[in-house]
Amino acid sequence: DQQVKQNSPSLSVQEGRISILNCDYTNSMFDYFLWYKKYPAEGPTFLISISSIKDKNEDGRFTVFLNKSAKHLSLHIVPSQPGDSAVYFCAASVQGGSEKLVFGKGTKLTVNP
Amino acid sequence: AAGVIQSPRHLIKEKRETATLKCYPIPRHDTVYWYQQGPGQDPQFLISFYEKMQSDKGSIPDRFSAQQFSDYHSELNMSSLELGDSALYFCASSGSGLGLNEQFFGPGTRLTVL
Numbered sequence: 001d002q003q004v005k006q007n008s009p010s011l012s013v014q015e016g017r018i019s020i021l022n023c024d025y026t027n028s029m030f031d032y033f034l035w036y037k038k039y040p041a042e043g044p045t046f047l048i049s050i051s052s053i054k055d056k057n058e059d060g061r062f063t064v065f066l067n068k069s070a071k072h073l074s075l076h077i078v079p080s081q082p083g084d085s086a087v088y089f090c091a092a093s094v095q096g097g098s099e100k101l102v103f104g105k106g107t108k109l110t111v112n113p
Numbered sequence: 114a115a116g117v118i119q120s121p122r123h124l125i126k127e128k129r130e131t132a133t134l135k136c137y138p139i140p141r142h143d144t145v146y147w148y149q150q151g152p153g154q155d156p157q158f159l160i161s162f163y164e165k166m167q168s169d170k171g172s173i174p175d176r177f178s179a180q181q182f183s184d185y186h187s188e189l190n191m192s193s194l195e196l197g198d199s200a201l202y203f204c205a206s207s208g209s210g211l212g213l214n215e216q217f218f219g220p221g222t223r224l225t226v227l
Binding site for chain 2: 034036041042043044045046049089097098099100101102103104105106
């Protein structure tokens with residue numbers, strides 16, 4: 001049972017345009033959400049996070065939006081750059097417990113020059 | 114800034130052998146997590162430690178054990194290795210406190226069981 005779902009295995013965008021990566025979750029106990037970027041043969045790199053008490057968090061070119069009623073979050077990257085090409089994982093956790101991360105299966109983003 | 118260190122980076126073992134993976138968390142981080150990522154899969158939580166005590170356990174086989182030492186480094190011990198244990202093993206660390214804590218991942222150990 002996949003509690004965190006990233007339904008788009010891949011996404012291709014042009015440099016300078018917006019990249020929108022989507023993530024859905026089923027467990028209403030999740031209250032903390034994170035996005036990680038991963039290159040092959042490397043560990044996931046933390047990008048941005050959002051608590052369930054917020055609906056938006058912004059850090060430079062990266063913005064995460066959370067819609068709790070829809071159990072949906074999205075990562076916006078604008079403007080997209082070729083160096084952003086990587087696999088992006090959405091992850092969720094329940095704060096106050098073990099805080100283990102539950103990951104989606106990832107979306108491979110390709111930014112074309 | 115110091116990151117999570119994992120060793121070895123690559124490990125090749127035969128079936129039924131044992132393996133030990135090591136993780137050195139970011140300084141002042143007191144919580145360590147282990148994840149397993151199979152080919153084309155998402156990372157799956159194995160086990161975690163907080164202040165040297167096991168805090169949670171996921172889908173970790175009984176053949177695996179782990180511990181966190183007084184200097185907060187952690188070791189994952191894997192015995193009777195099977196072909197299906199071939200995967201990337203990530204360690205992550207976080208610092209406890211009143212705020213929300215992101216987990217920072219190491220580069221991983223690629224285990225290949227032949």
